Amino acid sequence: MMRPIIAACLIGLTAFRSVQASTGPASVASQRAPAGMVVIPAGAYQSLYATASGRRVRVSAFALDRAPVTRDEFLEFVRSHPTWRRTSIPRLFADRSYLSGWRNDLDAGDSVAARDPVTSVSWFAAKAFCAAAGKRLPTTDEWEYVAAASETKRDATNDPRFLALLLARYAAHSRPPGFVDVYGVEFHGQVWEWTLDFNSVVVPDDSRATGGGVDARDHSLFCAAAAIGATELGNYSAFLRAAMRAGLTGRMTLDGLGFRCAADISV
Amino acid sequence: MPRPAILAALLGVAACANQPATRPSASPAVSSARESFSVYDLPDSWRDQRNEPRTLASLRGRPVVLGTIYTHCTSSCPLTLAEMQRVAAATDPRVTLVLVSLDPAHDTPERLAAFAREHGIDGPRWVLLTGTPDAVRNLTVILDVRVRPLPSNEFAHSNVVTLLDSKGEIVAQHAGFGGIDDILAAISHTR
Numbered sequence: 001m002m003r004p005i006i007a008a009c010l011i012g013l014t015a016f017r018s019v020q021a022s023t024g025p026a027s028v029a030s031q032r033a034p035a036g037m038v039v040i041p042a043g044a045y046q047s048l049y050a051t052a053s054g055r056r057v058r059v060s061a062f063a064l065d066r067a068p069v070t071r072d073e074f075l076e077f078v079r080s081h082p083t084w085r086r087t088s089i090p091r092l093f094a095d096r097s098y099l100s101g102w103r104n105d106l107d108a109g110d111s112v113a114a115r116d117p118v119t120s121v122s123w124f125a126a127k128a129f130c131a132a133a134g135k136r137l138p139t140t141d142e143w144e145y146v147a148a149a150s151e152t153k154r155d156a157t158n159d160p161r162f163l164a165l166l167l168a169r170y171a172a173h174s175r176p177p178g179f180v181d182v183y184g185v186e187f188h189g190q191v192w193e194w195t196l197d198f199n200s201v202v203v204p205d206d207s208r209a210t211g212g213g214v215d216a217r218d219h220s221l222f223c224a225a226a227a228i229g230a231t232e233l234g235n236y237s238a239f240l241r242a243a244m245r246a247g248l249t250g251r252m253t254l255d256g257l258g259f260r261c262a263a264d265i266s267v
Numbered sequence: 268m269p270r271p272a273i274l275a276a277l278l279g280v281a282a283c284a285n286q287p288a289t290r291p292s293a294s295p296a297v298s299s300a301r302e303s304f305s306v307y308d309l310p311d312s313w314r315d316q317r318n319e320p321r322t323l324a325s326l327r328g329r330p331v332v333l334g335t336i337y338t339h340c341t342s343s344c345p346l347t348l349a350e351m352q353r354v355a356a357a358t359d360p361r362v363t364l365v366l367v368s369l370d371p372a373h374d375t376p377e378r379l380a381a382f383a384r385e386h387g388i389d390g391p392r393w394v395l396l397t398g399t400p401d402a403v404r405n406l407t408v409i410l411d412v413r414v415r416p417l418p419s420n421e422f423a424h425s426n427v428v429t430l431l432d433s434k435g436e437i438v439a440q441h442a443g444f445g446g447i448d449d450i451l452a453a454i455s456h457t458r
Contacts, residue, residue, distance in 0.1 A: 091304040092409070123408060199408050200415040202423045250408035251304075 034135075037063040038184045039265060045145040046157060048238050059145040064138060065260035067178070067186040068117035068193060069129060071108040077129050079106060084125055094122035097253045117191045117258040123250040126194045130261035137196035138262035140245065144238065147188065149181040157235055166237040188237075191258035192244050201246040306409055307435030311402030316383050316395040318376035323406075323435065326394070329361045330438075330457045331431040332450060335412050335424065337370035338382040343426055343444075348386060350428060350447045355392060357451055364393050367406060369414055369422050371397045410437070432457050 033039045042061040049055075078085045085105040086098055100120050102108050108118075121129075123137075130136050138146075150156035157163065169175055169188055178189025248257075307323040315321050332354050336344035351364050366388075368374035374382075374397045383389040398406075407414050413425040430439045430450050439453040 090308060091302060092306075092308045095302060124405075197404070197414075199404075199411075199413050202413045202415045202425065246413075249411050250405075251302075 033063045033265070034263060036067075037065055037263065040064050040142070040146060040183055040185075043145060043154065045141070045148045045155065046235075047141070047144070048235065048242055057141050057145075059141055061265055062138070062142055063263040063265050064142070064146060064183075064185055065135075065262070066184065068189065068191055068258045068260045069126075070115050071102075071118045072114040074118040074121065074129060075106065075108040075114070077132055081128070081132060084128055089125070091251075093124035093128075093251065095251050095253055097255075098122060098125065100253070101255065117189070119191055119255050119258045120253040121194075121258065122253050123194050123198065123248070125253075126259040127196070129259075133261060135261035135263045137194055137259060140195040140197050140200060142262060143193065143195050144241070146181070146183060146185060147238070147241075149183055149185075149187070151179055152182055154182055160234075163234060163236070166235075170237045170240050191256055192241070192254075194248075194257065194259040195245070198245040198248050199250070201242050303436055305435035306406070306431060306437065309402075309405050309409065311398055311405055313396040313398040313402060314376045315397075316376055316379035316389070316393075318380075321394070321396060326363065326365065326431075327435060328433050329363055330433060330454055331363045331365050331435075332454070333365040333367065333410070333429045333431060335367045335369050335407060335410075335414075335427070337368050337422060338374050338378055339370070339420070340422070346444055347426055347428065348388075350444065352386075352388065353447055354428075354450060354454075355388075358454055360392060362392070362454060364388070366393070366395045367403070368395070368397045369403060369407070369424055370420065371400065371403060373420065410440070430454060430457060 040059075040062055042059060044056050044058045047055050047057045082088060083090070084093075086100075086102060087105055089098055097120055108114050109116075127137055148155045148157045150159065150162045153159065153162075166188060175190045178186040181187050307327055309323055311323070313321045313323070332351060334347045334351050336347055348366070351366070354362070355364050366379075368379065376397060379395040379397060380389070383393060383395055388395075403414075406412075407424075410427065410429050412427050413423075415423040417423055426443055428441045428447065428450060429437055430453050432438050438457050439450060441447060441450050
């Protein structure tokens with residue numbers, strides 16, 4: 001009974017702290033995000049994959065949904081955009097498991113289930129939802145930049161305790177709801193999440209396919225392959241997410257794969 | 268469809284599946300009876316090397332072999348182009364060759380036209396396309412082509428050549444080099 005109150009206090013405190021502690025321009029710190037979103041100030045994160053200019057990737061300030069899109073929210077979307085309903089979506093945009101957990105086109109389950117993150121949605125459907133809301137999907141860089149944050153630190157990837165906590169979450173059979181991080185965003189929760197450029201993970205998805213073992217340095221498979229190389233060995237949850245993205249295709253729908261939206265902000 | 272053609276088509280598909288360098292029909296991108304879809308239903312607008320507005324639907328009606336490159340790429344894109352030129356030389360005019368630019372910011376229609384002239388691919392069988400970043404993203408996603416922008420305007424990308432039938436359904440794909448014969452074999456059974 002006390003937990004929601006404590007959680008609400010913590011959310012309030014961390015949101016306050018994130019505004020005070022942000023090092024972005026004052027206009028960003030004071031910028032009001034659209035309802036349900038948080039302003040993430042500009043910064044940098046250590047990318048898993050090296051590029052010619054190193055591993056530190058800069059991310060501009062942007063707004064991010066506080067939590068993954070829920071079934072309820074997605075139901076409202078398909079109510080007003082009938083082509084994205086389960087029985088009318090073109091096969092181009094999703095496989096046959098699209099919204100498979102729903103009882104029918106306009107029934108996303110009971111009131112408890114309706115607040116869960118929506119899953120079994122394809123990249124095309126997630127993209128359409130965000131566009132209809134005047135938003136977009138977050139880029140992989142934006143997502144991983146926020147993923148580096150703990151409840152107290154913007155970049156906690158050098159904190160072994162934080163990395164161990166993430167590993168425990170991602171390795172769990174059933175993942176708990178996300179924790180609220182220093183930005184005020186609920187993250188590392190129950191679902192994997194689509195990103196706009198999930199297909200930018202340039203590694204072979206199955207080295208057995210070319211028989212004889214192949215990796216990203218196989219120049220016949222990948223143009224500019226020499227530019228790619230994983231360098232950070234400690235952040236295992238980041239590896240898991242990269243492996244997940246490498247196995248995705250845009251029409252794919254998975255129980256356990258949802259999304260949230262992002263938006264550009266003017267600084 | 269007359270029976271000999273069905274048998275030939277089945278043999279063609281089986282032959283493709285046995286070639287390790289070509290993705291078998293179980294690959295997520297390749298259409299199957301259960302999950303058939305047309306790439307040409309993507310609604311995006313493109314421009315070709317003649318600066319004409321195009322949609323992918325305009326490619327309907329004959330087999331298409333499609334590759335993704337960018338004109339200032341000097342690593343493996345020239346090899347992809349060479350493989351597609353081999354396909355052009357080995358097939359009859361009903362097969363259209365399509366090159367889609369991964370770098371629309373630099374590959375304007377004029378740049379595509381110059382590239383086509385430089386490489387002797389400015390005939391009617393060749394369609395070079397440039398589009399918005401969203402159009403390129405939708406197409407690379409549906410074809411399961413991986414693309415990562417690199418510094419200095421380069422791109423890391425998987426080298427994939429795709430065979431589409433006259434409806435725009437993905438019949439076969441080949442990753443890497445040296446297996447274009449599988450694409451050629453599939454073409455002979457593709458309407």
